[in-house]
Amino acid sequence: MSFGNRKFATNLEPLSSSQCDPELSPITNDTTMSGLELVGIILGGIPLVISALEHYKEGLRSVQIWRKYGRELSSLVRQLQLQQNILTNVFETLLEDLGLGSKVDIMVKEPFGRLWQDREIKNKLSQRLYRDYGLFEDTVKNMAEAIEEVKRKLGLDADGKVKWIEAGSWKREVKRASFTFSRGQYQELLCTLKDGNTYLETLTRHNVDLEPKRRARLQMRFFNLLRLVIRSIYHALRGSFSCRCTHGLSIELSVPKPQAGQNDADEEIVAGFLFRIGLSSAPNSPSNWKEVLLRYSRAPQLVTLSSAQSGSSKKSTKFSQISNSTVSRMTNIYSSQSVTITHTQSMSLAASSLPIAMANVKLGTSVSSPALAQIMDICSSVIKPTDGNASCCYGTVSNYTAKQFSNFEIHSTPTPHSHRETIVTLDDILRCKDDSLATLVYTNKIRMVYAISYAVLQLSQTPWLSYAPSSKNIIFIRRAESIDYNQAFVTRDVLEPSQDPASNSGGSPFVVRSPTLLALGIILIEIMLQKPFEVLRKSATPWNEATVLDPRLDIEAARKLAMRVGNEFGSTFGSAIQRCVDCNFNCENLSLDDEVFRQEFYASVVALLEENVRNAGLAC
Structure with a gap:
């Protein structure tokens, strides 16, 4: 046994493979293991290595010549603990704000638990790292392989225990004497962990910083596709x-x-x-x-017909089985x-x-x-x-x-159709045309204004929504004498022609910047105050009751009513409605076909109404 060149207990190398009987690493056995699972293996593997080193450290105390190397082992243990803590912090940062709650703490406490194999968590992690996920997997795989190699050299079994620790004292001494302690090879492990953590910290910082912008771009892409499909659906149905x-x-x-x-x-x-x-x-x-x-x-997907040799050397044709359901x-x-x-x-x-259609189809044909x-x-x-x-x-x-x-x-739909279903418009509810119509409670109101404002974001300038929608276009379904106010629809007559905002100015020299947003503001006012706008306007501007067709009076009344909503229900409601009425946005183009304005509208109106829903403890 050599102690030259300051070799110490930081690389335990068995004298022969038969003595240690090492098992293959699970990293090499399972090539389908995800990066998330590999992080768990690292966080669970480092404590096992530390525990084994502590066993060796205790054993060294009985050998006088090796006592001076105890400090070296203690330093190695501290460095391993440091790298484990760094990786844990990186992991917690990566999974922060992904809606996992206490699952993150459970995963840290149980590094070999089932949550590390959870597909949903893996997908969320992959989305956060985006194009860097492959580099993330390569990095943690390299770190996990280094840990597994050290476990093998330490003679740990599948449960992380030293295989020969229970043997007699003479056998332990012989086994201990069969190892060579090399600073260089354990330094390689530490370098692998340090470099890996440095890479992971950099990837985490950059991707977490970029995530809000990526999420915004993805949301806009989602909305673009949604609006495109919604338009196509209307024309297909009509x-x-x-x-x-x-x-x-x-x-x-x-x-x-x-x-x-x-x-x-x-x-x-x-x-x-x-x-x-x-x-x-x-x-x-x-x-x-x-x-x-x-x-x-x-x-339709193409199916290629193939042939196979049966036991009687006869060719038989294989068809894809089509179930009845x-x-x-x-x-x-x-x-x-x-x-x-x-x-x-x-x-x-x-x-x-x-079978009839396939009667004369040749093998190898795609159908x-x-x-x-x-x-x-x-x-x-x-x-x-x-x-x-x-x-x-x-x-x-x-x-x-x-x-x-x-x-x-x-x-x-999964729910059977009932002949007792009837349509009730929002205008009917506001006018209380039927005594059976229940009064809108606060939770109904805040959910309704949020859903309608979001719907304008989706449906504006599509055939589903007129240029100036009203409460008559919003409908609910009465089932068994009850109405679910959480499920609303916007409706259009199939024969109703599309309207051009430019042709509906009524000859007035005053042009509303966005009739759609003004109409939205009025609908939101009606819902929160639970009265038709024509009734509310009389109380807001009674001196102008005769000139009911002047849009300037609608805006003037809506401004006052928006302030009333803000005073009664909170400033976020008033601010959102005020922006719709005044079209007070930091954009020149107020068309919801424009991506920039859609982002501005979402942040200035929809997000405020969404905040009210969340503050009320309701799901968005």
Whole structure:
């Protein structure tokens, strides 16, 4: 045993592999291990190495010539603890503000626990690190491999215990004497951990700093796709009515919850959209409301036919099995709930006719999977059928003028349709036209104004929303004599032509900068004060009651009423409404088609109303 060149107990090398019987590292065994799991292995592995070194340190006290190296081992232990603490801090910073709560503390306490394998946490970490995630995985893999190599040299078993620690004292002395202590090789471990932590600290700092801007860009990309698809859906639905009936199209007003990632393709993002659409017939119809779910329909997938040799040397053709009920599970972008939609009718028909269609197809030919039927008339195919099937696909509708995202599947809702459903407008509620209409409570109001302002952000300058919407365009559904005020829709008549704001000035020399935002401000005032604007305006500007068509008087009254809302419900409400009324934004272009203005509108109006919802302890 040599002690030259200040060799000390920082690299324990077994005399032969048979004596230590090392096991293969789990890092080399499992190539699919994620970077998150590797961090857990490092945080759990360092204490095991420290514990083993402490055992060796205790053993060294019985050997007089090795006692002077105890300080070296203590220094090594402290440096390992320091690197462990640095990595723990980096890990906590990476997972900060990702909505994990106490899970982070649990993961730190249980480095080999199941949470380190959680796919949702891994995806959130991947989104935060964005393009640096690959470098992150390479770095922690290198660190984990270094830890596993040291554990092997220390003779630790799978549970982190020294394999020979329970042997007799004479065997321990022989085993201890079989190791060579080299400062250089343990310094290599420390350098690997230090360099790795330095890289991880840099990656973490840069990505955490950039995340707000990335999130804003991703949100704008999400909204651009959402608005594009919403436009296409309206034209696809409107073009699929071939009857002469009076119909209304409605879309649910709720806050979208983007599930997209930075690296997701546009089609992948759109494939996750699920829209709740209301189809209404004439008001005097026995059943004047039906809800359906719409999602983007991708192009049919190609299936290649192949041949295989059987036991009797006969060629047999393999077809992809098509079940009678193909189920797709989608997540509504407006809700945290999952919805199961099923292609029962169309797919069953396609499956039964498939063998006939395939009779003369040669091997190696690519064929399309069965396509859903095209709906020619929504009135007869979707609205009128009353079979009560709560799980079916009616078919598809198409927007033939769209270059992309033009086909959409129409599915029934999971809840069976009821003939007792009727439409109630927001205007009806404000005027208390029916004694059964419940008074809006505070939580209803703040959720409603938030959802409507967000809806304007999504639907403005699309066919779904008129240039100057009113409380008559916002509807709710009465079911069994009760109304769910948390579920609202905006509605348009199918035959109603699109309006041009420039053609609706009424000959007045005064032009409103943004009729849409003024109309939004008025709707928000009506909801918070729970009265129609025409009634509220009389109390705000009674001397101008005769000239009711002058938009300047609407603005003057709305300003006063916005101050009243602020005094009664808080300054955030008043400030948000005031901006809509005065169009007081730091942008020259007040079109919601403009990305810059959408960001400004969100920050100045929607975010304030969202803050009120959160302060009330309600989910956004």
